[in-house]
Amino acid sequence: MARHQFEAKIRHESGKVIIDLYGEINAFAAEDLNEAYDQAEESGSTDILLNFTSVDYINSTGIALIVNMLARARKAKRHLILCCLSDHYLEIFQITRLGDYMDIYPDEQTALAAVAH
Amino acid sequence: MFSRFRKSWQALTASEEPAKPETAPSSPSPALQAKTLEFDIAPNDPLLAYFLSAPGLVEIDQLVMDSPALRTLNQAGVKISVPLVSQGELIGLLNLGGRRSEQEYSADDRRLLQTLATQAAPALRVAQLARQQQAEARDRERLEQELRVARIIQETLLPKELPNMPGWKVAAYWQPAMAVSGDFYDFINFPDGKLGVIAGDVTDKGVPAALVMATTRSVLRAAAERFSSPGHILSHANDQICPDIPANMFITCLCIVLDPRSGILRLANAGHNLPCQCTPGGVNELRATGMPLGLLPGMTYDEVEMTLQPGESLLIYSDGLVEAHNPQREMFGFPRLRQSLPCAPQGGWQGNNTLIGLLLDQLSEFTGPGWEQEDDVTFVTLERLEAPTSSESPAEASTASFETWQVLGEFVLPSEPGNEITAMNMVTEIVRDLTLESVRLERLKTAVAEATMNAMEHGNQYRDDLPVEIQVLLSPTRLAVRITDHGGGNPIPEPESPDLEAKLSGLQSPRGWGLFLIKNMVDEMNIHLGDIEHGGTHHTVELILNLKGNDHGSAPV
Numbered sequence: 001m002a003r004h005q006f007e008a009k010i011r012h013e014s015g016k017v018i019i020d021l022y023g024e025i026n027a028f029a030a031e032d033l034n035e036a037y038d039q040a041e042e043s044g045s046t047d048i049l050l051n052f053t054s055v056d057y058i059n060s061t062g063i064a065l066i067v068n069m070l071a072r073a074r075k076a077k078r079h080l081i082l083c084c085l086s087d088h089y090l091e092i093f094q095i096t097r098l099g100d101y102m103d104i105y106p107d108e109q110t111a112l113a114a115v116a117h
Numbered sequence: 118m119f120s121r122f123r124k125s126w127q128a129l130t131a132s133e134e135p136a137k138p139e140t141a142p143s144s145p146s147p148a149l150q151a152k153t154l155e156f157d158i159a160p161n162d163p164l165l166a167y168f169l170s171a172p173g174l175v176e177i178d179q180l181v182m183d184s185p186a187l188r189t190l191n192q193a194g195v196k197i198s199v200p201l202v203s204q205g206e207l208i209g210l211l212n213l214g215g216r217r218s219e220q221e222y223s224a225d226d227r228r229l230l231q232t233l234a235t236q237a238a239p240a241l242r243v244a245q246l247a248r249q250q251q252a253e254a255r256d257r258e259r260l261e262q263e264l265r266v267a268r269i270i271q272e273t274l275l276p277k278e279l280p281n282m283p284g285w286k287v288a289a290y291w292q293p294a295m296a297v298s299g300d301f302y303d304f305i306n307f308p309d310g311k312l313g314v315i316a317g318d319v320t321d322k323g324v325p326a327a328l329v330m331a332t333t334r335s336v337l338r339a340a341a342e343r344f345s346s347p348g349h350i351l352s353h354a355n356d357q358i359c360p361d362i363p364a365n366m367f368i369t370c371l372c373i374v375l376d377p378r379s380g381i382l383r384l385a386n387a388g389h390n391l392p393c394q395c396t397p398g399g400v401n402e403l404r405a406t407g408m409p410l411g412l413l414p415g416m417t418y419d420e421v422e423m424t425l426q427p428g429e430s431l432l433i434y435s436d437g438l439v440e441a442h443n444p445q446r447e448m449f450g451f452p453r454l455r456q457s458l459p460c461a462p463q464g465g466w467q468g469n470n471t472l473i474g475l476l477l478d479q480l481s482e483f484t485g486p487g488w489e490q491e492d493d494v495t496f497v498t499l500e501r502l503e504a505p506t507s508s509e510s511p512a513e514a515s516t517a518s519f520e521t522w523q524v525l526g527e528f529v530l531p532s533e534p535g536n537e538i539t540a541m542n543m544v545t546e547i548v549r550d551l552t553l554e555s556v557r558l559e560r561l562k563t564a565v566a567e568a569t570m571n572a573m574e575h576g577n578q579y580r581d582d583l584p585v586e587i588q589v590l591l592s593p594t595r596l597a598v599r600i601t602d603h604g605g606g607n608p609i610p611e612p613e614s615p616d617l618e619a620k621l622s623g624l625q626s627p628r629g630w631g632l633f634l635i636k637n638m639v640d641e642m643n644i645h646l647g648d649i650e651h652g653g654t655h656h657t658v659e660l661i662l663n664l665k666g667n668d669h670g671s672a673p674v
Contacts, residue, residue: 027534057538060567060630067620067627074621088559095637096630097617 008036010043014112017045022054025062037069046079047115051108053084063096070101083111154193154212158186168200168207174227175200177212197222199234203242211237264296264324271297271327274334276304280312282377284427286500290473292437293493299326300435300493301334305341309641312377313341313350316389316433316497317370317410325366326493333358333368333410346644347372347385348407348418355387355410362411369409371433372418373499379592380425380501383645385418390439393432393458394425395472400458403431420645430472430500432458437494438476443484453483472498522597527588531581532573540569540587544598547589551596551664561598561662564638567631568600568658576602576656594664595640601657635660 006029007022017040025033040048058066073080083105085093093099105111158165164184168175175198177190190198194214201209211234216222222230279287289302299319307313315337319326333354340353350372358368371389375382384392388409391402407418425431434454441449457479458472473496481488526547530536541562553561569585577583586601615633619625636642641661 024538057566059537059563059570060634061570061628063630063634064627067617071621071623071627086559087556088563091556091560092563092634095634096615101617101621 006032008032010036010039012043013108014116015045016047016049016112016115017043018049018051018108020051020054024057024059025055025065026057026059027061029062030065033065033069037072041072041076041078046077047081048073048078049081049083049108049111049115051084052082052086052089053108055086055089058089058092063092063098066098070098079115081105081111081115083108154189154195156186156189158207162186165207168198168210169202169205173199173231197230199230201234201238201241203238208238208245209241261296267324267327268293268296271331274331275301280304280306282312284502285377286498286502288471288473288496288498288500290477290494290496292490292495293322294437294490295323297324297327298322298493298495299330300437300495301330302433302495302497303334303337305338307341307345307374309345310376310378311345312375313347314373314375314433314497314499315341315370316435316495317368318389318435318493318495319368320366322493325363329362329366329368329411332361333370337370337372345374346420347374347383348420349644351385351387351407351410351418352416355408355416356414358411359414367409367411373431373433375425375499380427381422382425382431382499383420383422385420387416387418390434390436393434393455394423395430395432395458396426397428400455422645425499425501427501427503430498432472432476433497433499434476435493435495437490437492438480438496440492441480441484441488441494442491449480449483453479472496472500522590522592525589525591527586529584529586530569530573532577532579532583532585533581534573534579536573536585537566537569540585540600541566544587544589548596551591553596553662557662560638561596561660564635564642564660565598565600567635567638568598568660571631571635572600572602572604572656572658576604578604580604596662596664598660599657600660601655603655 005023006025008029009020009022011018011020019036019040021033023029037048070080072078080102081104082093082102084107085104090099090104093102093104103111103114105114158168162184163182164180164186167180167182177187177195177198180187190212193212195212196215197213199211200207201211211230213222213230275291276289279289287304291298291300291302293300299322301315301317303313303315305313305315317330317333317337319329319333336354336357337350340350340357344350344353351370354370362368368387369389370387371384371392372386373382373384373392384403384405385407386405387407391404394401394403403421403423405419405421408416439449439451439454443449454476457476476496480494526543528543530540544565545558545562548558548561565587569587572585573579577585583603585603586599588599588601590597590599613633615629616625620627635658639660640663641659643659643661645657645659
């Protein structure tokens with residue numbers, strides 16, 4: 001059974017830094033996710049885009065990790081942007097009010113266009 | 118207490134019981150006017166013994182004795198005292214000063230005085246007793262008035278009206294043995310449509326019990342604001358009551374949470390009489406164990422769940438019934454109660470023909486006329502009416518009828534990190550044929566995963582010997598997933614809305630989303646605390662999805 005699997009890969013597009021997330025965001029994702037964020041912050045880009053296309057599971061611990069990342073971004077004057085959340089997790093981001101603190105876009109193109117200027 | 122009375126003879130002093138050691142004031146004045154001299158004679162004053170041992174005239178000015186009372190009399194110019202003695206008790210003195218002629222009192226005078234004193238003593242005693250009784254009657258009247266007010270206040274603490282639920286008949290009876298009572302009952306309407314029923318009995322009766330009753334009622338109401346499971350309500354109330362309750366007092370209390378739609382009731386019991394389920398097949402006592410409230414803090418209370426079928430009733434009663442005695446000093450007792458309980462007549466209890474009415478008839482027949490009620494008597498009955506026939510209203514008939522649960526599947530998982538995903542996938546597989554709308558299925562999956570994770574982490578502490586049991590059930594209208602841990606440890610806290618701003622600014626841990634998420638993902642979440650066979654406790658989190666009809670739509674978007 002595919003489990004404990006998480007990956008975060010850094011990519012640069014149109015001068016922005018993008019973190020592509022894969023798999024399950026839960027307790028096991030903590031280390032990789034934080035490492036990816038460190039790299040993104042070091043890249044110097046103000047906007048950091050998290051792409052959720054390949055995420056198939058986020059649990060409450062995963063939400064805590066995202067809260068933690070958002071807190072770090074606010075401290076470092078970085079701007080976290082999200083895209084490609086499934087309808088279900090979009091709903092969860094709204095229930096938890098995380099959506100009030102981060103801009104969420106349906107796809108990567110829209111997200112990049114929105115932060116282009 | 119002093120008695121005073123005047124005689125136109127000369128001076129008359131009345132003194133009552135020699136109680137206080139000190140003397141009352143007496144102003145020296147010419148002894149020619151009739152006046153009342155008030156003073157006490159100390160019990161150890163030799164003059165008292167002298168008066169009691171020598172009835173008849175006493176020449177005060179010729180007595181030699183070290184006596185404060187004698188000095189008082191001399192200072193007042195008293196020449197002669199005639200003790201007024203009734204039933205061996207000195208109740209007053211008839212005192213005379215010197216004659217106006219300054220001559221000695223004659224033998225006639227003395228005889229007259231003696232006769233007068235003999236008749237005055239009993240008359241004075243009667244007057245004193247009458248006055249004392251009047252004072253006592255006034256005190257009693259005042260107390261009774263206070264108790265009447267207390268009774269009125271206490272009645273306002275009881276429900277003012279009975280719950281009115283379609284398909285149910287609820288009745289209650291409350292009769293204190295004295296003006297006020299240690300018995301109480303209460304109904305609480307939960308926001309989700311469930312009904313809380315509480316019945317309590319404070320040790321003892323009368324005013325002390327009534328005071329504790331008033332507090333207990335408030336504490337239970339406050340607990341029901343925070344918790345929705347009967348075990349948690351009792352446990353929380355117990356912790357609140359323990360520090361303040363007087364020693365040697367406690368409260369037995371029954372707490373029931375009834376879902377009127379399904380007839381499912383869950384109860385926890387803090388040492389109260391076992392409620393009786395009256396069915397056509399006989400009477401069942403519903404047993405759940407727990408200590409009375411107010412004895413020890415930190416108690417937990419088992420919960421039992423059962424379904425009251427249409428045509429069945431639940432009887433809740435206090436000690437006043439079963440501990441009533443007849444003139445032969447036999448007790449009413451539980452066996453008699455069980456025999457007294459018939460199942461409801463065809464078509465339910467009608468008019469004056471009620472279960473409570475029948476029990477009161479049985480009680481008065483048993484005790485006979487002129488019974489002085491020994492203890493507070495309270496009854497509450499919950500009667501589930503026969504489902505209406507289908508011709509009346511098919512829609513209502515289906516909701517009022519008994520909800521049958523069918524087990525779709527169950528499995529057990531070891532407490533290992535990551536197993537929540539297995540649980541989620543297995544539940545998805547089990548409910549596949551229900552073809553749930555994908556949004557609702559996703560919500561259920563998240564709720565199942567979160568609840569399983571809580572069970573493994575908080576309940577079982579990830580101990581590999583403690584499994585998580587998962588059961589999926591289906592009724593005609595609802596889907597339920599029950600997730601049970603075996604940790605037995607801490608109660609599951611009620612879900613609160615996490616404060617995101619506080620979490621972002623580091624004032625709150627970024628974690629703590631689990632229960633909040635679960636509650637928002639399903640139509641209903643219930644937490645049960647149960648007893649395992651071999652001691653200890655387990656938690657069951659029950660997740661409910663409404664399948665049709667009034668869909669609450671769960672999560673707000």
